Amino acid sequence: MSLTSDDLADVxxxxxxxLSGHAxxxxxxFDDVNKRxxxxxERLDGMDKRFDSINKRLDGMDERFDDINERLGSIDKRLDENEEIQNEILNAIGIDLNRHSARLDDYEDRLKKLERGVA
Incomplete structure (x- = not known):
């Protein structure tokens, strides 16, 4: 059986x-995929905006923490200075403490002698 040109045109x-139906x-x-x-x-854009706002907030917090760190550094410095002063005071007291204790013991002995002498 041979095909006529009309048959070939129909095929x-x-x-x-x-092919047109498949296309x-x-x-x-593809349109559905593109819509999805x-x-x-859109969702990712929304997430980007949220992350940007979160980053701005975190940057503000970083600045605050930096300020706090500076303040804590100055407080530590003052505490160290105060500790040095306290150590100097305690050392001065410790040096004179033995002398004062001996002097108090001497006064106590004198008072006891005076009490015995009066009685």
Missing amino acids: KQLMESV AEINKR LDGVD
């Missing part, structure tokens, strides 16, 4: 319609 038209289905699927990807892009 060609049938193949074109099948339309593929295009529809657009939705994902």
